Amino acid sequence: MKTSRILFSFVAAILLSSCCNQKPQNVIYLIGDGMGFGAVSSLLLSMDEQTGFEMAPVIGLSETCSANNYVTDSPAGGTALATGTRTCNGFLGVGPDSLQLVSILKKAQAMGKKTGIVVNTTLTEATPGAFYAGVTSRKESYKIAEQFTESNVDIAIGAGISAFINRPDSVDLTEVLINKGYDVYLDWRQVTNSQSEKFVGILEMSDVHRRNKARTTTAGAADGAEVCLAAKLAAAAIEDTTRFAEPTEYLPKACTKALEQLSKNAPNGFFLMVESAIIDGYGHNNDSEGMIEEMHEFDQALKALIQYVNTHPNTLLVVTADHETGGTSVAYKSHPVNDPQGLHLSFSTKGHSGTVVPVFAYGAGAEHFAGIFQNRELPGIIEQLIK
Numbered sequence: 240m241k242t243s244r245i246l247f248s249f250v251a252a253i254l255l256s257s258c259c260n261q262k263p264q265n266v267i268y269l270i271g272d273g274m275g276f277g278a279v280s281s282l283l284l285s286m287d288e289q290t291g292f293e294m295a296p297v298i299g300l301s302e303t304c305s306a307n308n309y310v311t312d313s314p315a316g317g318t319a320l321a322t323g324t325r326t327c328n329g330f331l332g333v334g335p336d337s338l339q340l341v342s343i344l345k346k347a348q349a350m351g352k353k354t355g356i357v358v359n360t361t362l363t364e365a366t367p368g369a370f371y372a373g374v375t376s377r378k379e380s381y382k383i384a385e386q387f388t389e390s391n392v393d394i395a396i397g398a399g400i401s402a403f404i405n406r407p408d409s410v411d412l413t414e415v416l417i418n419k420g421y422d423v424y425l426d427w428r429q430v431t432n433s434q435s436e437k438f439v440g441i442l443e444m445s446d447v448h449r450r451n452k453a454r455t456t457t458a459g460a461a462d463g464a465e466v467c468l469a470a471k472l473a474a475a476a477i478e479d480t481t482r483f484a485e486p487t488e489y490l491p492k493a494c495t496k497a498l499e500q501l502s503k504n505a506p507n508g509f510f511l512m513v514e515s516a517i518i519d520g521y522g523h524n525n526d527s528e529g530m531i532e533e534m535h536e537f538d539q540a541l542k543a544l545i546q547y548v549n550t551h552p553n554t555l556l557v558v559t560a561d562h563e564t565g566g567t568s569v570a571y572k573s574h575p576v577n578d579p580q581g582l583h584l585s586f587s588t589k590g591h592s593g594t595v596v597p598v599f600a601y602g603a604g605a606e607h608f609a610g611i612f613q614n615r616e617l618p619g620i621i622e623q624l625i626k
């Protein structure tokens with residue numbers, strides 16, 4: 240035991256020395272919505288091969304409270320991770336005084352970095368929204384979409400067309416984006432084939448997550464809404480609209496595509512935020528099978544990002560969660576190791592919990608993420624590293 244511990248320390252020291260003392264030029268910030276220790280455990284216990292978490296040279300903890308509650312919601316949790324300020328539950332991108340905060344994404348832009356957002360939910364959801372929006376209610380999705388068009392994010396891939404078109408104000412935000420020089424894609428194939436360095440992929444919800452398949456159609460109109468003429472024409476040009484063969488394909492592929500495009504002509508590097516959003520939903524539903532499957536998908540995306548970091552050592556990858564969901568655990572007797580049914584998770588709530596969440600760090604500057612942090616400290620550490 241002692242020998243193996245010494246060996247482990249030696250290996251950890253080598254891993255740390257390979258990541259230390261280097262200023263990151265690129266940052267990838269991966270947020271697992273609702274991903275607490277129960278979710279992480281479900282992956283570690285159900286995977287035979289090495290997970291991306293086990294490849295982390297540095298591990299820390301994050302306390303996820305909001306400004307007014309031990310238990311944060313996603314808007315306040317995202318705001319702390321994005322801006323470094325704890326705000327009130329319900330608030331997104333603004334402080335407890337309702338004033339606009341400046342996110343690490345906006346600061347990275349000010350440093351001349353390209354920026355990207357990849358999510359497996361709507362682009363106007365709370366977690367991505369925390370990086371560019373400022374509202375006192377996450378429900379203001381029309382306003383959040385408007386703020387997205389003003390964000391200057393170079394590459395964005397997600398869902399949620401209904402906030403962009405057929406709006407109460409009759410403004411077609413896909414046209415606004417096109418007029419601002421973006422290529423706008425409503426089909427995954429267009430995203431895959433794109434060589435554009437400034438595009439927004441607004442896909443069908445059924446494309447970005449298997450859980451949504453039953454709720455949407457495969458017609459040209461995502462979310463059941465009508466699309467702008469330019470986007471319709473572009474979609475019509477795509478003959479083969481075959482979707483993903485495997486449910487685990489979207490997030491890792493979207494990450495890889497975003498990295499490919501962000502890496503081009505980026506003398507000052509880039510900042511990419513990625514959200515794996517649906518872990519939270521399975522926690523709310525107390526769905527053990529769904530959460531385990533989701534964590535396997537998360538691991539695929541994580542490994543794609545680690546692969547990028549390994550080949551681009553000037554990149555920092557920080558992985559954490561906005562909060563824990565479900566009070567998820569692996570309870571006694573719920574899962575004998577030889578149980579043919581496999582692992583079963585237990586839940587103690589249908590809501591979020593206030594337990595700490597893990598932080599995993601890889602690449603340049605990773606060593607700064609060892610320790611116990613408040614959620615609001617993480618963007619400040621990133622900022623100091625890339626200044």
Ligand SMILES: [Zn+2]
Nearest residue numbers: 273313519564
């Ligand atoms: Zn939630």
